[in-house]
Amino acid sequence: MILAQADSESANEKATSLSALIENTPFVWEGDNLSLSVSFGAYSFSGGEDAGEALQQADKAMYAQKQGRAAG
Numbered sequence: 001m002i003l004a005q006a007d008s009e010s011a012n013e014k015a016t017s018l019s020a021l022i023e024n025t026p027f028v029w030e031g032d033n034l035s036l037s038v039s040f041g042a043y044s045f046s047g048g049e050d051a052g053e054a055l056q057q058a059d060k061a062m063y064a065q066k067q068g069r070a071a072g
Helices: 008-024 051-071
Strands: 027-029 032-034
């Protein structure tokens, strides 16, 4: 997801909120309740960086968040 004109703090807040919503919303598939979770990474892109580099930084942030989640 791209949040235009969002700083890192507000992007993390939004991602955390959406993650909690997904985890707490029942998902039924063919009569079975499935648990869903999400990992996210936020990177503040000013527009001067290469888009590929920005995506790579967001990906790194997502994996760091995912590792922290597994450890906790």
